[in-house]
Amino acid sequence: MSEVPSFPQSRSSVRIVALFSLLLLGVTCGAATAPQPGRDLAVIVAPWSQRPDALVAISHAGGRITGAGRWSFIAFAAHDDSRLVSQLYASGAWLVIDAGGLAACQSPSSGA
Numbered sequence: 001m002s003e004v005p006s007f008p009q010s011r012s013s014v015r016i017v018a019l020f021s022l023l024l025l026g027v028t029c030g031a032a033t034a035p036q037p038g039r040d041l042a043v044i045v046a047p048w049s050q051r052p053d054a055l056v057a058i059s060h061a062g063g064r065i066t067g068a069g070r071w072s073f074i075a076f077a078a079h080d081d082s083r084l085v086s087q088l089y090a091s092g093a094w095l096v097i098d099a100g101g102l103a104a105c106q107s108p109s110s111g112a
Contacts (some may be wrong), residue, residue: 003059040066040099041079043088048074053092061087068107 035041041063045054049081050052054075063077063084074086077084100107 018043035085035096035098037082039079041085041088042069042079042095042097042099042102043075043077043093044095044097045073045093047071047073057088057091057093060091061093063088069102070107083088086104 043054043058043063045057049072054069055065056072057079058075058076061077061084062081064080065075066078069075069078079085085096
């Protein structure tokens with residue numbers, strides 16, 4: 001019987017495959033959470049920030065606040081201006097995504 005030759009796998013090729021997989025996952029998640037005009041946005045600031053920081057970022061960007069987050073570093077805004085996302089980043093937001101994926105993060109007392 002002849003043995004099937006095994007190909008040695010170097011650690012660097014495993015790392016490259018793992019890195020590529022993470023990159024692909026990030027791109028896929030980013031595309032799924034990209035803000036869509038006409039839908040609410042979730043605005044996320046530094047996790048150690050106080051609630052007003054997320055709300056202030058929305059206000060400074062000229063956005064309309066639609067709700068507060070369950071946690072102090074998340075707030076929600078209406079997305080009715082195509083420049084709002086870039087203005088939110090300029091106002092201190094770390095991440096701006098479509099709010100649909102974070103609906104469970106909305107504060108129960110938030111009326112939105």
